Amino acid sequence: EAGVAQSPRYKIIEKRQSVAFWCNPISGHATLYWYQQILGQGPKLLIQFQNNGVVDDSQLPKDRFSAERLKGVDSTLKIQPAKLEDSAVYLCASSLDLEGFREQFFGPGTRLTVL
Amino acid sequence: DAKTTQPNSMESNEEEPVHLPCNHSTISGTDYIHWYRQLPSQGPEYVIHGLTSNVNNRMASLAIAEDRKSSTLILHRATLRDAAVYYCILRPNYGGSQGNLIFGKGTKLSVKP
Numbered sequence: 001e002a003g004v005a006q007s008p009r010y011k012i013i014e015k016r017q018s019v020a021f022w023c024n025p026i027s028g029h030a031t032l033y034w035y036q037q038i039l040g041q042g043p044k045l046l047i048q049f050q051n052n053g054v055v056d057d058s059q060l061p062k063d064r065f066s067a068e069r070l071k072g073v074d075s076t077l078k079i080q081p082a083k084l085e086d087s088a089v090y091l092c093a094s095s096l097d098l099e100g101f102r103e104q105f106f107g108p109g110t111r112l113t114v115l
Numbered sequence: 116d117a118k119t120t121q122p123n124s125m126e127s128n129e130e131e132p133v134h135l136p137c138n139h140s141t142i143s144g145t146d147y148i149h150w151y152r153q154l155p156s157q158g159p160e161y162v163i164h165g166l167t168s169n170v171n172n173r174m175a176s177l178a179i180a181e182d183r184k185s186s187t188l189i190l191h192r193a194t195l196r197d198a199a200v201y202y203c204i205l206r207p208n209y210g211g212s213q214g215n216l217i218f219g220k221g222t223k224l225s226v227k228p
Contacts, residue, residue: 004158033215042202042218043159056215091158100147100208101166104216106158 002026004107006092012113018080021110025073025094031055033104034067034077035091043091049075050098079112087114118142119203124223127193135188135222137203142183147206149216150177150188152199159202159218162188198226 005024013019025032030051035043046065048056052072060067064083069075079086089109095102120138127133139148150162163170163177165186170177176189190197202221 040220042200042220043216044218045215048215093158100145100206101164103149103161103164104151104159106160109158 004092004094004105006090006107006110008110009108010111010113012115013082014115015084016081018078019082019112020076020078021090021092021112023075023077023092023107025075025092026105028096029094029105030072030097031095031102032069032075033093033095034075035093037089037091037109039088046077055098082112082114084114087112118205118217119219121201121203121219121222123220124225126225126227127190127197129195129226129228130192133190133193133197133224133226135190135201135203135224136185137187138185139203139205140184142205143207145208147208148177148179148183148186149204149206150175151202151204151216151218152197153202153221154196154199162201164206193224193226195226195228198224200224 007022032049034046037043046060047067049069052069067077089111091109093104093106095104147164149164151159153159163175165177178187200221200223202218204216
């Protein structure tokens with residue numbers, strides 16, 4: 001079974017530039033998550049989709065971050081404009097559904113460096 | 116905020132058992148106990164989860180205290196590949212936003228040859 005795919009794996013940009021990350025979840029998984037992981041910390045949830053609807057975006061800095069999952073399959077996360085503190089690994093995860101016992105499958109992440 | 120307490124780091128010798136503790140004194144009756152691990156430069160990986168009874172799978176065992184206020188992840192024979200950060204997470208079975216994974220800092224496990 002193919003895992004969660006993410007691209008690019010690495011990205012270096014200057015502050016105030018924009019950047020986009022792409023995620024393709026495991027086939028058939030209705031729930032998709034974007035996490036931000038700053039060096040030395042655990043992942044922090046940014047946004048959660050159920051099919052193409054947003055379930056939780058309470059931790060998403062909406063003045064600069066946006067995300068969409070238009071057809072309920074793959075998803076993009078955008079930062080515009082980027083700040084130095086956005087340097088982090090951005091992880092995408094998917095799960096079959098929202099049940100509390102359901103495991104989440106994580107992609108390899110995109111490492112973003114903002115200079 | 117994370118509702119679990121774990122040691123910052125632990126060391127183990129290769130091929131020996133490892134017991135990773137987790138305290139969760141404020142656990143509620145509907146909270147599942149999940150364990151994930153994150154190897155260097157990789158995304159987190161599901162290890163095991165349980166509700167009330169002890170659980171075993173191919174990767175590990177989960178021992179849950181009778182009062183559910185603590186649990187222990189058991190790796191039966193540590194290998195070098197088990198060196199990772201291990202996260203203990205409580206996840207309510209409400210679904211939706213209330214059922215999100217909230218990661219703490221976890222326990223960094225080092226395995227010596």
